[in-house]
Amino acid sequence: MSLECCAPIAREPLSESDAAELAALLKAVADPVRLRLLSIIGSHAGGEACVCDLTGSFDLTAPTISHHLKILRTAGLIDGERRGTWVYYRIIPETVNKLGALFAPMAEPARADLGLAPA
């Protein structure tokens, strides 16, 4: 899937393979814990956060957090790097932008396209 994968969702029918790839990406963010992980990492000072900054925000065990981070990393949404004792995660903006492009703002009525009503 290229960086600029697909037209906005309502522009033209998605191919089966594009839909599969986008669905996999969306499944990675379709979880409240992972959504909050992303937002915490992305808004953290320096653009990155170590796992120790994350576990405190959840009533979950460390292995569970690690599991969610792995899913985000596998999906290409974040990248992790070990520096000494700690592992730091950072958002990969290109992947997030792909989702933004998919749901790019629609015109509200979406009916002008048809020549139905000039008014």
Place this chain on the structure above:
Amino acid sequence: MSLECCAPIAREPLSESDAAELAALLKAVADPVRLRLLSIIGSHAGGEACVCDLTGSFDLTAPTISHHLKILRTAGLIDGERRGTWVYYRIIPETVNKLGALFAPMAEPARADLGLAPA
């Protein structure tokens, strides 16, 4: 959740309740079949499509398509209306736009915010 629910994902940490609501919305689109259903409905002439226009595009039974349409409708992504024999579905743009706002384009480096280093 208001129309303009949340700041972009990487701007500030999501609240637990916002994350839960957004995750529910994302789970509705995190499926290749539903993604294609949305794109077919949205790009169909007239901005709407009847179920009979949809089933032909999938190797799935009618109950399964109906199941996916119900999930999209429950999530507020589409709206259905019966006219005579057929049922027509239409995208609700406001809900789609909510997702677009969540993944609004990020600046690529995202490090200028810190005053860490101009160079």
Place this chain on the structure above:
DNA sequence: TAGCTACTTCGATGAACCTCTAAGCAGTGG
């Protein structure tokens, strides 16, 4: 009324998923 088509609801099955505990790996420091 009866019959036909379009679509939805119901109930069941098998796969995928979130969470945990236990155990393993990496790095630091006595």
Place this chain on the structure above:
DNA sequence: CCACTGCTTAGAGGTTCATCGAAGTAGCTA
């Protein structure tokens, strides 16, 4: 070398989910 902390991997248990066949509802037509 041993102990300790930070994080990940492995395996298990309970829940959710996609899909199907069968049955139900809604509308048209004769």
